[in-house]
Amino acid sequence: MNAGVIRALVGLHVRQVAADRASLFWLFGMPLMFTVLMGMMFGDMNAGPREAPELTVFDGSRGPAARGLIEALGGHEAFRVVVADSAGSWETARALVDAGSRTAALHIPAAFDADLAAGRTAALSLAYDPDRASAQTARTVLEEAVLRLEFLAAGRRAAAGFDEARFDALWRDPRITLEVRTLGRLGGEPQPSALAGFSSGFQHTGPSYTLMFVLMFMLMSVRDIVTERRNGTLRRLRLAAASPWLLAVGLFLGPVVVGLAQAAVLLGLNLLLPGMDYGDSPGALVLTMVLFTAVSSALALCVATFCRTPGQADGLGMTASMLLAALGGLWWPLEVVPGFMQKIALALPTGQAVTVFHNMIGRGWGLAGNAGHLAALAAMLAALLALAAARFRRLVD
Amino acid sequence: MLRVLVTKDIRRWWSDRQAVVVTLLLPLMLTAVLGISFGGFGGGAPEIEAIPLALVGDPPSLLRDPLDRALTESGLFAPVWCDSAEADRLVRTGEARAAVVLPADLQDLLSSERVAIGVWKDPGSVLQADIVEQILRRMLLRVQGGEAVYLAAWPADGFPAAGEPDPFGDLLEGDSLAAIWRRLRDRAPEVAAARAKLEAILDHQAALHDAFATSAVALTVVDRTGQEAKGVGPSTNMFDYILPGMGVFFLMFAAAAAAGDLHRERAGGTLRRLLVAPLGSTDLLVGKWLFAMLNGLLQLAVLFAAGKLLFRMNLGTDLLALPLAAVATSAMLASLFLPLALLTANEKQMGTISTGVTLFMALVGGNFINVDQMPPVLQAAGRFTPNYWANRTFNDIVVHGRGVGEILPRVAVLFGIAAVLLAVAVAIYRRRGGKAGLL
Numbered sequence: 001m002n003a004g005v006i007r008a009l010v011g012l013h014v015r016q017v018a019a020d021r022a023s024l025f026w027l028f029g030m031p032l033m034f035t036v037l038m039g040m041m042f043g044d045m046n047a048g049p050r051e052a053p054e055l056t057v058f059d060g061s062r063g064p065a066a067r068g069l070i071e072a073l074g075g076h077e078a079f080r081v082v083v084a085d086s087a088g089s090w091e092t093a094r095a096l097v098d099a100g101s102r103t104a105a106l107h108i109p110a111a112f113d114a115d116l117a118a119g120r121t122a123a124l125s126l127a128y129d130p131d132r133a134s135a136q137t138a139r140t141v142l143e144e145a146v147l148r149l150e151f152l153a154a155g156r157r158a159a160a161g162f163d164e165a166r167f168d169a170l171w172r173d174p175r176i177t178l179e180v181r182t183l184g185r186l187g188g189e190p191q192p193s194a195l196a197g198f199s200s201g202f203q204h205t206g207p208s209y210t211l212m213f214v215l216m217f218m219l220m221s222v223r224d225i226v227t228e229r230r231n232g233t234l235r236r237l238r239l240a241a242a243s244p245w246l247l248a249v250g251l252f253l254g255p256v257v258v259g260l261a262q263a264a265v266l267l268g269l270n271l272l273l274p275g276m277d278y279g280d281s282p283g284a285l286v287l288t289m290v291l292f293t294a295v296s297s298a299l300a301l302c303v304a305t306f307c308r309t310p311g312q313a314d315g316l317g318m319t320a321s322m323l324l325a326a327l328g329g330l331w332w333p334l335e336v337v338p339g340f341m342q343k344i345a346l347a348l349p350t351g352q353a354v355t356v357f358h359n360m361i362g363r364g365w366g367l368a369g370n371a372g373h374l375a376a377l378a379a380m381l382a383a384l385l386a387l388a389a390a391r392f393r394r395l396v397d
Numbered sequence: 398m399l400r401v402l403v404t405k406d407i408r409r410w411w412s413d414r415q416a417v418v419v420t421l422l423l424p425l426m427l428t429a430v431l432g433i434s435f436g437g438f439g440g441g442a443p444e445i446e447a448i449p450l451a452l453v454g455d456p457p458s459l460l461r462d463p464l465d466r467a468l469t470e471s472g473l474f475a476p477v478w479c480d481s482a483e484a485d486r487l488v489r490t491g492e493a494r495a496a497v498v499l500p501a502d503l504q505d506l507l508s509s510e511r512v513a514i515g516v517w518k519d520p521g522s523v524l525q526a527d528i529v530e531q532i533l534r535r536m537l538l539r540v541q542g543g544e545a546v547y548l549a550a551w552p553a554d555g556f557p558a559a560g561e562p563d564p565f566g567d568l569l570e571g572d573s574l575a576a577i578w579r580r581l582r583d584r585a586p587e588v589a590a591a592r593a594k595l596e597a598i599l600d601h602q603a604a605l606h607d608a609f610a611t612s613a614v615a616l617t618v619v620d621r622t623g624q625e626a627k628g629v630g631p632s633t634n635m636f637d638y639i640l641p642g643m644g645v646f647f648l649m650f651a652a653a654a655a656a657g658d659l660h661r662e663r664a665g666g667t668l669r670r671l672l673v674a675p676l677g678s679t680d681l682l683v684g685k686w687l688f689a690m691l692n693g694l695l696q697l698a699v700l701f702a703a704g705k706l707l708f709r710m711n712l713g714t715d716l717l718a719l720p721l722a723a724v725a726t727s728a729m730l731a732s733l734f735l736p737l738a739l740l741t742a743n744e745k746q747m748g749t750i751s752t753g754v755t756l757f758m759a760l761v762g763g764n765f766i767n768v769d770q771m772p773p774v775l776q777a778a779g780r781f782t783p784n785y786w787a788n789r790t791f792n793d794i795v796v797h798g799r800g801v802g803e804i805l806p807r808v809a810v811l812f813g814i815a816a817v818l819l820a821v822a823v824a825i826y827r828r829r830g831g832k833a834g835l836l
Contacts, residue, residue: 022749030753037760037775098621098797116613125617139618140531144538146614151542153613158604159550166552170545176506178537179513180530183489184520220752314748318650319423326430331765335494336524341433362520363489 002246009237009250010257016224017258026220027262031213032269039205039273052080053103053134056096058088063113065122065149072145078137079103090125097127103135104128106142116149119157184363206270207278207357208330211350213266214259214293215324218300219317221255225304226313248392252297252385259293281366284356288370291377292353298384299349305391324350333358352376402671402684403691406658410692421699424640424647428704431639447475448525449492451484453515454499473532488517494525497533509556551601564590621797636708638767641791644700645784646755646764648693648730653751655689656734660744679823685738686731686819693727715800722794722804725811726787732818733783739825758782763789783818786810 017023055073059066073081093105107125115122126142128135148171155162228234238247267289270276278285303320307313325331327341328350334342345351352373359365359373367374411417450468461478468474477493487493498515505512516533518526548555557563568591569577580587662668671681701719704710713719734751741747759765761775762782768789771779779785790807793799 020749022746022753025753026749030756033757034760094619119611121612121615123615123617125619127619127621130620140535143616144535146616147538147542150609150613151546154605154608155546155550157611158546158601158608161550163549163552167545167549170548171542174537174541175509175544176512176514176537176540178516178530178533180516180518182518182520182526183485315423319426322423322427323430326427333524335522338433358521363491 002243005240005246006250006253009247010254013251013254014257023217026213026217027258028265028269031209031262031266034209034213035202035205035266035270036273038209039202052076052078053132055079055081055135055138056093056102056105057081057083057108058086058090058093058105059083059108060088060110061108061112061114065113065116066108069108069124069142069145069149072148073106073138073141076137076141079134090127093125094127097129100129103132104138116153119153202270202273202276203361204333204358206267206273206276207361208354210263210266210270211292211353211357212321212325212330214263215296215299215350216321217262218255218259218296219303219321220314222300222304222307222317223310223313225251225301226307226310229304230310244393245389248301248389252294252301252388255297255300256293259296260289263289263293277361278357279360279366280364281360284360284366284370284374287367287374288353288356288360288377291374291381292349295349295377295381295384298381298388301388302384302391305388305394324348327351329354346376349377349380352380402680403687406655406684406688407691409658410655410688421696424643424696424700425703425707427647428636428640428643428700428708431635431643447472448494448529449487450474450476450529451487451493451496451517452476452478452499453481453484453496454478454501454503456499456503460503473528484517488519491519491521494519494522495529497529509558547601547605550605551597554598554601562590564594567591636704636710637795638792640700640704640708640710641795642764642788644697645726645730645787645791646759648696648726649733649755649758649784650752651692651696652689652730653734653737653748653755655692655731656685656738657744657747657751658688659685659738660741660747664744679826682735682822682826683819686735686822689731689735690724690727693730694723697723697727711795711798713794713800714798715794718794718799718801718804719791721801721808722787722790722811725808725815726790728815729783729787729811729818732815732822735822736818736825739822739829758784761785767792783811783814786814 017027057070057073059070070081070083088107090107093107096102096105105127107127109123109125112122112124124146126139128139130136151171152164152167155164155167225234228237234247238244267278267285299320300317303316304313307316327344328348329337329345330350334345334351334355337345342351346355356370356373359370363369447469452464456464465476465478468476477487479487481498484493484496484498488496496515496517498517500506500512500514514533514537516530518530557566564587567587568580570587571577579585659668662671701710701712701723705712734747737751737754738747741750761779762768762785763771763779764784768776768779768785786807790804790811793804793807
């Protein structure tokens, strides 16, 4: 094995990447942008208060019961309650939601308070957009408020001496309660994020987009290998390097070095984001990134052996990176997909790697806890290297 | 001459059939992955897997068996009874998404003591542990409300404090069953007091039951289709959301590739030959634009047809709305990357920048996540991306069933963007010396 040739090939690749400013943007700028924007979409990013979608209330009654109902709807992060100046009609409420300008609209008819006081069934109408999470929360909160009114009305009807103050006290401070806690290393911390087990949405998007862009950059570089083959550069390099295996090792290790540098910078910069960390095991972190980067490079080499034109390389590279990212749980947490999709994810390097990150961050697991996932990544690396070796001659001959 | 140029481009595009297949198949494959992940195959409301749930406690089988059966039959949970140490292990390893820890003494639930039901959540769970908590909270709210209304109506029926009369306690006092039997047989005063109390409680329960027979509030919940909503959750086939977004996303790549063809023709030497042909000053540019638009139209047609056949996707109620939106979107995207193709030096530079621009616009413009679900600052930013208007238009047609009349303003925006960007491309082309500048 001629180490000098390999060093030269690796150095050549690193210099090629560093010389291309657009590549640098792809290596670092784009992943950071995705991490931040997707992190913001996953939930609260400790970025201060933001304006929630509006639930408009058309209060035609303006009585104490209607006011109590409106008060019960207030104070939720998912939506904000705005009481319209005019009473408005049910049709107006529906039109607002239908137009998409309101997440939900509640119509309280003029007779609402009078009906309740007289023991008649009072009508109440909610128009909502079931495809918005904020509207679903608004509906749930409204149903709870209506349930309270049901209990209150039943109590009044059932007993002449019904004590409303006592009812309110018991409703607010019930005897039987839920005591909820999250186990694991983040259990004691507040959880404002949509990611229940995590304290920040970045704890999912940071590692996920680092993994995705390491993989994507390598797969998009397949085009360069195919172009070099078409130009005859690889054949000339082979003549210089004397052995196709040296060339293969060089083409494999060059992207690994660039990928590790990319991962180190991205994971380091991610630490500046609110609530971001990678658990308590630097060993597991380093080994995961080394294995994943090596798997990605081996995969890129394999893909290159299947492509004849740069167009095919672009298509296959983009297809592979998108599918591996989506199926492997880099776009969304694997827990939200059906069981068989979770099994598919764990058959992919992306699924294994992101699971290690989740285990490190959420559960505090290190090398021992993640041994199975790391072994799976190592096995994938071995299989891909074997495939690349079997097909490599097609690339250089 | 334009027809010749467009035909030539179509032939060149078709010559690399593998690339064509990838172009058409990739959006379908990703749509399938997204749709199956969130909506199941063939549409319908999203489903979730039965949540593995650990239950800690030792209730009598009289209580345990029906609870176990109810949880399993709900389809929401896969319950496992275990001790607290095992539950802790199951939750920490993610084998159970949550554990519900019942009070050690279940009688506490029926006493005057304050009782807490424990919920332990999996630290790696994003969604399911929260679902367990929410369902428990809703169930418990009814219990809490029932207790509050009963004790507010008949406070004397609550468990007596120390020193207060306690008819049931007096009857059951002592540790010998024989003593209780004797009291019952002898009709001791404690029996009459307990009976009177029991009768009062039964009367109150019956009164409360009757009181609940009439609803205080009739709540009608209507969704955007105007239908009465049943459960809480999305009402639409998930593919209706996902496929148009993916279609527009990959159309941006196709449009960038079509515009980047200028660089390929220059590198291959064919551009030089074309430019010596008797073309009008902007024929070449318009020809590329027309090819990109037709290419986009074909891609959208294949995608929507496959979406209808494979995923039972809704194509709207107005037959003209979808074709109109497809033409407007294709025209807009065909113009989008032409200025970039004229400003970049080579195909690689063009590819790098256009992919970056595409990914950014897709992220902010709502191709990955519904714009309505984004933080307001991103919603506002999304309006400045051209694809936002395409996504909105398709959403109006496919999800909300809107017709031509209702989508016209957004279609006008799309054609407006197309015209402006094409004009910008022509201006750049002329400023750079027309045909000579291309070389």
